[in-house]
Amino acid sequence: MTGRLNSAQPYALGLYRIVVGLLFLCHGTASLFGVLGGAAGTGGTLEAGSWPGWYAAVIQLVCGSLVLLGLGTRVAALIASGAMAYAYFKVHQPTALWPMENGGEAAAMFSWAFLLLIFTGSGAFGLDRLFAKRSTQERKPAAEPVAV
Numbered sequence: 650m651t652g653r654l655n656s657a658q659p660y661a662l663g664l665y666r667i668v669v670g671l672l673f674l675c676h677g678t679a680s681l682f683g684v685l686g687g688a689a690g691t692g693g694t695l696e697a698g699s700w701p702g703w704y705a706a707v708i709q710l711v712c713g714s715l716v717l718l719g720l721g722t723r724v725a726a727l728i729a730s731g732a733m734a735y736a737y738f739k740v741h742q743p744t745a746l747w748p749m750e751n752g753g754e755a756a757a758m759f760s761w762a763f764l765l766l767i768f769t770g771s772g773a774f775g776l777d778r779l780f781a782k783r784s785t786q787e788r789k790p791a792a793e794p795v796a797v
Contacts, residue, residue, distance in 0.1 A: 666771055670716030673716065676706070678710060681710060718775070726763040
Protein backbone atom coordinates (compact mmCIF):
# COMPACT_ATOMS: atom_id res chain seq x y z
CA MET A 650 0.00 0.00 0.00
CA THR A 651 2.85 2.38 0.78
CA GLY A 652 4.24 1.86 -2.72
CA ARG A 653 0.95 2.87 -4.32
CA LEU A 654 0.63 5.93 -2.12
CA ASN A 655 4.21 6.96 -2.86
CA SER A 656 3.67 6.62 -6.59
CA ALA A 657 0.57 8.84 -6.38
CA GLN A 658 2.35 11.50 -4.32
CA PRO A 659 3.21 13.88 -7.22
CA TYR A 660 -0.41 13.81 -8.39
CA ALA A 661 -1.82 14.44 -4.92
CA LEU A 662 0.67 17.27 -4.46
CA GLY A 663 -0.29 18.73 -7.83
CA LEU A 664 -3.98 18.69 -6.92
CA TYR A 665 -3.16 20.22 -3.51
CA ARG A 666 -1.21 23.02 -5.22
CA ILE A 667 -4.09 23.70 -7.63
CA VAL A 668 -6.66 23.93 -4.83
CA VAL A 669 -4.49 26.15 -2.61
CA GLY A 670 -3.64 28.42 -5.56
CA LEU A 671 -7.28 28.68 -6.63
CA LEU A 672 -8.49 29.56 -3.13
CA PHE A 673 -5.75 32.19 -2.76
CA LEU A 674 -6.57 33.61 -6.19
CA CYS A 675 -10.25 33.87 -5.18
CA HIS A 676 -9.32 36.03 -2.19
CA GLY A 677 -7.36 38.38 -4.44
CA THR A 678 -10.07 38.68 -7.09
CA ALA A 679 -12.73 39.29 -4.45
CA SER A 680 -10.77 42.14 -2.90
CA LEU A 681 -9.62 43.76 -6.15
CA PHE A 682 -12.66 43.27 -8.38
CA GLY A 683 -15.58 42.95 -5.94
CA VAL A 684 -16.59 39.48 -7.16
CA LEU A 685 -17.35 36.47 -4.94
CA GLY A 686 -18.68 38.69 -2.17
CA GLY A 687 -16.09 41.43 -2.55
CA ALA A 688 -13.57 42.69 -0.03
CA ALA A 689 -14.32 41.25 3.43
CA GLY A 690 -17.76 40.16 2.19
CA THR A 691 -18.94 43.75 1.65
CA GLY A 692 -19.38 43.42 -2.10
CA GLY A 693 -16.96 46.29 -2.63
CA THR A 694 -13.34 46.60 -3.61
CA LEU A 695 -10.28 47.87 -1.79
CA GLU A 696 -9.02 51.36 -2.54
CA ALA A 697 -6.03 51.16 -4.88
CA GLY A 698 -2.78 51.52 -2.97
CA SER A 699 -4.30 51.16 0.50
CA TRP A 700 -1.89 49.54 2.97
CA PRO A 701 -1.81 46.60 3.61
CA GLY A 702 -5.04 45.28 2.11
CA TRP A 703 -4.62 46.29 -1.51
CA TYR A 704 -1.02 45.05 -1.67
CA ALA A 705 -2.04 41.77 -0.05
CA ALA A 706 -4.80 41.38 -2.64
CA VAL A 707 -2.31 41.93 -5.48
CA ILE A 708 -0.02 39.30 -3.95
CA GLN A 709 -2.99 36.96 -3.63
CA LEU A 710 -3.97 37.50 -7.25
CA VAL A 711 -0.49 37.13 -8.75
CA CYS A 712 0.92 34.41 -6.49
CA GLY A 713 -2.37 32.51 -6.46
CA SER A 714 -2.35 32.47 -10.27
CA LEU A 715 1.27 31.34 -10.45
CA VAL A 716 0.77 28.59 -7.86
CA LEU A 717 -2.44 27.46 -9.56
CA LEU A 718 -0.59 27.12 -12.87
CA GLY A 719 2.50 25.64 -11.24
CA LEU A 720 4.70 28.33 -12.75
CA GLY A 721 7.49 29.59 -10.51
CA THR A 722 5.75 27.74 -7.71
CA ARG A 723 8.52 27.91 -5.11
CA VAL A 724 9.17 31.63 -5.50
CA ALA A 725 5.46 32.49 -5.61
CA ALA A 726 4.84 30.29 -2.55
CA LEU A 727 7.68 32.01 -0.69
CA ILE A 728 6.18 35.45 -1.32
CA ALA A 729 2.65 34.26 -0.49
CA SER A 730 3.76 32.49 2.70
CA GLY A 731 5.59 35.59 3.89
CA ALA A 732 2.63 37.82 3.08
CA MET A 733 0.28 35.58 5.05
CA ALA A 734 2.69 35.36 8.00
CA TYR A 735 2.82 39.17 7.99
CA ALA A 736 -0.98 39.30 7.83
CA TYR A 737 -1.29 36.95 10.77
CA PHE A 738 1.27 38.58 13.06
CA LYS A 739 0.59 42.23 12.21
CA VAL A 740 -3.15 42.25 11.53
CA HIS A 741 -4.72 39.32 13.40
CA GLN A 742 -2.47 38.30 16.28
CA PRO A 743 -2.44 41.68 18.10
CA THR A 744 -6.19 41.41 18.74
CA ALA A 745 -6.02 37.99 20.41
CA LEU A 746 -3.59 35.11 20.90
CA TRP A 747 -5.39 32.23 19.16
CA PRO A 748 -6.49 32.16 15.50
CA MET A 749 -10.00 31.14 16.55
CA GLU A 750 -10.24 34.34 18.57
CA ASN A 751 -8.55 36.78 16.19
CA GLY A 752 -9.99 35.63 12.83
CA GLY A 753 -6.58 34.66 11.50
CA GLU A 754 -7.21 31.00 10.63
CA ALA A 755 -7.08 31.60 6.88
CA ALA A 756 -3.86 33.61 7.11
CA ALA A 757 -2.22 30.94 9.29
CA MET A 758 -3.37 28.05 7.09
CA PHE A 759 -2.30 29.78 3.86
CA SER A 760 1.08 30.63 5.36
CA TRP A 761 1.76 27.00 6.30
CA ALA A 762 0.27 25.63 3.05
CA PHE A 763 2.57 27.80 0.98
CA LEU A 764 5.53 26.98 3.22
CA LEU A 765 4.98 23.32 2.34
CA LEU A 766 4.93 24.16 -1.38
CA ILE A 767 8.27 25.97 -1.06
CA PHE A 768 9.89 22.67 -0.07
CA THR A 769 7.90 20.27 -2.25
CA GLY A 770 7.62 22.21 -5.49
CA SER A 771 4.73 22.03 -7.92
CA GLY A 772 4.14 18.29 -8.09
CA ALA A 773 2.35 16.93 -11.14
CA PHE A 774 0.33 19.01 -13.59
CA GLY A 775 2.52 22.10 -13.16
CA LEU A 776 4.04 24.21 -15.90
CA ASP A 777 7.31 24.12 -13.93
CA ARG A 778 7.73 20.47 -14.91
CA LEU A 779 6.91 21.13 -18.54
CA PHE A 780 9.57 23.84 -18.81
CA ALA A 781 12.08 21.78 -16.83
CA LYS A 782 11.68 18.87 -19.29
CA ARG A 783 12.17 21.20 -22.25
CA SER A 784 15.30 22.79 -20.81
CA THR A 785 16.90 19.43 -19.98
CA GLN A 786 16.21 18.18 -23.50
CA GLU A 787 17.81 21.31 -24.98
CA ARG A 788 20.89 20.89 -22.77
CA LYS A 789 21.54 17.25 -23.75
CA PRO A 790 24.90 17.07 -25.44
CA ALA A 791 24.97 15.75 -28.98
CA ALA A 792 26.04 12.18 -29.36
CA GLU A 793 29.80 11.99 -29.68
CA PRO A 794 31.17 10.17 -32.70
CA VAL A 795 32.56 6.74 -31.97
CA ALA A 796 36.12 6.08 -33.13
CA VAL A 797 36.44 3.01 -35.24
